[in-house]
Amino acid sequence: MYEAIIFDFDGTIIDTEIHLFNTINKHIKERNEQPIHIDEYKASIGSVSKELDDKILHSLGSEQALKEMFSDHYEGTKQLPVKPVVKTLVDYCVENNIKMGIATSSYKAHIMPNVQRLSLDEHIHVIKGREDVSSVKPDPELYIQAAQDLNVEASKCLAIEDTTNGAKAAIDAGMDVIVITHEITEDLNFDVLKILNKDIDAQEIIERYL
Known part of the structure; x- marks a missing residue:
């Protein structure tokens, strides 16, 4: 036992995972950048990936934009x-x-x-x-x-x-x-x-x- x-x-x-994936791509698309592919996201799920993190940051354009994206995500999870x-x-x-x-x-x-x-x-x-x-x-x-x-x-x-x-x-x-x-x-x-x-x-x- x-x-x-x-x-x-x-x-x-x-x-939270599908919510985060969708939120990342929502913010990236708002900046007319190429969204993250689902397979890229899956490869690092449950862990961390500096490569993916850097790619998201580059697509969003700034640390402030990254912070806003995560704030949007965390606020959204409060409904889950x-x-x-x-x-x-x-x-x-x-x-x-x-x-x-x-x-x-x-x-x-x-x-x-x-x-x-x-x-x-x-x-x-x-x-x-x-x-x-x-x-x-x-x-x-x-x-x-x-x-x-x-x-x-x-x-x-x-x-x-x-x-x-x-x-x-x-x-x-x-x-x-x-x-x-x-x-x-x-x-x-x-x-x-x-x-x-x-x-x-x-x-x-x-x-x-x-």
Whole structure:
């Protein structure tokens, strides 16, 4: 039995990824520049890519324009609901005293407004973000630190992810992983990763694994 569940945030707890992709291209198109291709975005999803970041900055033309684009994105995410599978799992963990954490490649300051809006801060015991580690996913450090702070062995943690980069990070940290995909990640190749399961509903997760 698992003693903790550690969730990715973007795309896993709320479906921010398609929103960010669309917001980036909305701002780029407003400047009559070539939009980012979906395959470029998918290649770095769940991690960071200096090459892609530089390309977006170049297309937007300035740091100020980049800041405005992200502000638009973060404001838009405040309307996004928690994904049903996550809500059910969080409720189950609360009822059964299973510890919970978040391990995200984003900066914590960028996700905390939504964590608080959804009242997840009342139940999540540990949040690890980009500022806490030297390398983000697919490096396992975020998950290793989250498990340590939860005081739970990695092998007794179940990770919930939506990307190949995130799944690899959790696996390399020594955790079992269930992947719940979405519009951006549903066609990524997870076959090369030894994940526990993929795209199953919360009730099946609870009955089979918790």
